[in-house]
Amino acid sequence: xxxxxxxxxxxxxxxxxxxxxxxxxxxxxxxxxxxxxxxxxxxxxxxxxxxxxxxxxxxxxxxxxxxxxxxxxxxxxxxxxxxxxxxxxxxxxxxxxxxxxxxxxxxxxxxxxxxxxxxxxxxxxxxxxxxxxxxxxxxxxxxxxxxxxxxxxxxxxxxxxxxxxxxxxxxxxxxxxxxxxxxxxxxxxxxxxxxxxxxxxxxxxxxxxxxxxxxxxxxxxxxxxxxxxxxxxxxxxxxxxxxxxxxxxxxxxxxxxxxxxxxxxxxxxxxxxxxxxxxxxxxxxxxxxxxxxxxxxxxx
Numbered sequence: 001x002x003x004x005x006x007x008x009x010x011x012x013x014x015x016x017x018x019x020x021x022x023x024x025x026x027x028x029x030x031x032x033x034x035x036x037x038x039x040x041x042x043x044x045x046x047x048x049x050x051x052x053x054x055x056x057x058x059x060x061x062x063x064x065x066x067x068x069x070x071x072x073x074x075x076x077x078x079x080x081x082x083x084x085x086x087x088x089x090x091x092x093x094x095x096x097x098x099x100x101x102x103x104x105x106x107x108x109x110x111x112x113x114x115x116x117x118x119x120x121x122x123x124x125x126x127x128x129x130x131x132x133x134x135x136x137x138x139x140x141x142x143x144x145x146x147x148x149x150x151x152x153x154x155x156x157x158x159x160x161x162x163x164x165x166x167x168x169x170x171x172x173x174x175x176x177x178x179x180x181x182x183x184x185x186x187x188x189x190x191x192x193x194x195x196x197x198x199x200x201x202x203x204x205x206x207x208x209x210x211x212x213x214x215x216x217x218x219x220x221x222x223x224x225x226x227x228x229x230x231x232x233x234x235x236x237x238x239x240x241x242x243x244x245x246x247x248x249x250x251x252x253x254x255x256x257x258x259x260x261x262x263x264x265x266x267x268x269x270x271x272x273x274x275x276x277x278x279x280x281x282x283x284x285x286x287x288x289x290x291x292x293x294x295x296x297x298x299x300x
Contacts, residue, residue: 075249104128109121122141219252237258
């Protein structure tokens with residue numbers, strides 16, 4: 001069993017890394033127009049947190065943005081059972097910026113009742129672009145399969161390589177990606193945004209702008225743009241932009257840039273996540289996260 005795993009070309013190594021240029025993806029740069037438990041505790045404290053001291057006008061937009069993020073998290077936890085979308089993502093791993101990757105994503109949010117898990121966090125991914133990953137499928141269901149992800153390669157390689165079960169935080173699964181699959185999804189993105197926003201409030205020179213009437217992929221959004229001028233060990237980005245869908249009250253785009261190089265206007269992309277055609281409460285079932293689903297190709 002070890003040999004095919006080594007031959008699997010780091011399935012999850014391409015698992016969440018990026019096929020097309022940004023101009024091809026969006027038409028133009030859209031400026032202004034445990035598992036889950038790892039960050040859950042941080043989110044709970046962030047929901048209750050408020051700035052200990054008065055904030056400057058430059059930070060006021062960030063305070064409002066954090067309020068919106070907390071409201072979005074509450075909606076996700078109380079009202080959103082599941083959703084589907086096309087996830088387009090791009091990440092920098094080391095010094096390499098990956099291509100945009102396109103994948104269909106199905107998610108059931110984690111739900112508890114009276115301290116008991118009633119719906120485990122569940123994810124299904126089907127990769128569409130670029131050609132190197134087309135046809136790849138991955139499933140993760142909390143507390144199932146010994147905590148492993150189930151995956152198979154696509155394309156020509158998928159004809160010969162078997163479906164495998166590998167740890168989501170293992171070397172193979174983490175090769176070429178910034179986060180394990182257990183941290184994918186809109187709710188986890190909200191948790192990270194709150195965590196990073198609370199941290200940014202501690203820095204004196206942070207500047208934030210909040211703009212209504214922004215649009216992303218024909219969706220009406222509120223845009224938060226955050227700038228951290230000073231490079232610090234605990235500052236994760238120079239600029240970050242969050243597009244909050246006004247109707248869904250959920251973030252549908254996040255992109256962070258590094259500090260500019262000498263003479264540059266904008267630094268390199270660190271990470272970018274876009275949830276296109278996001279549809280909530282579509283009624284996903286256990287079959288949507290079953291590798292033996294006849295509509296999938298895990299064991300074909």
